[in-house]
Amino acid sequence: MSTDANLRLDVREEAGRPTLAVITGPLDLHTAPSLHRQVTLILHQSPSLILDLTGVTYCDSSGLNTLLRLHLHAQDSGGRLTVAGPPAQLVRMLTVTGMDTVLPVYGTVAESQETYGPS
Template identity: 45%
Template sequence: MTTPTDDAHLSVQHTSGPLAVAVVTGAMERHTASAVRSTALDVINQGQPHLILDLTGVTFCDSSGLSALIGIWHGANDADGSLALAAVPARLMRILTLTGVDTLMPIHATPADALAAHRATRRTGGGEKALPRTL
């Protein structure tokens, strides 16, 4: 069970043109995940369709949190952008792997690694492939 101090928050730490790096903290569960998704989609819709989420501070994630991440991924793809995850806690990484969500979006050890990969992908003209909206 989570406490009010575990509320999940998303705060943008850095923007550069169409890219934003945001930090998610707290518990992503049924009471908080929709706010994280909404905030991330606002960032995407305000001109940063390429989003890197630093998940270092995520203390808990249930199916609602997982659904929020998938919704953010869809929003980024719909805006011709991308979603990458960085510093994913071990418990959340297990969930991403078990559900196959780790195959949808790049996962990096650190936000710096995610930034470097994003820059390299943009330089070479590559990008993540959008999969059908069947999830």
């Protein structure tokens, strides 16, 4: 599944595990709206979702806002969204803004999967 020419979203499902959405490319003003739409659709089908941000090449405030909105949407729907493997630039943004205390952030997908309990 592709969100636009610059940002790619690949969804991986594995029995007994939360759905994994792998995001590759820039998460910015131009790509964030499309990502929000796509991930919202995924959350309607799979309320437990891990966003793998290892491949995110850039993130601006629009991308940061989108991550927060998706997290809140998951919570409001009775689901759970976690973030795994954010690049250093995004980790700094999450820390400086205090979003790392709101949005569950893990260093790797495996660490995030462990928080969802046994498979």
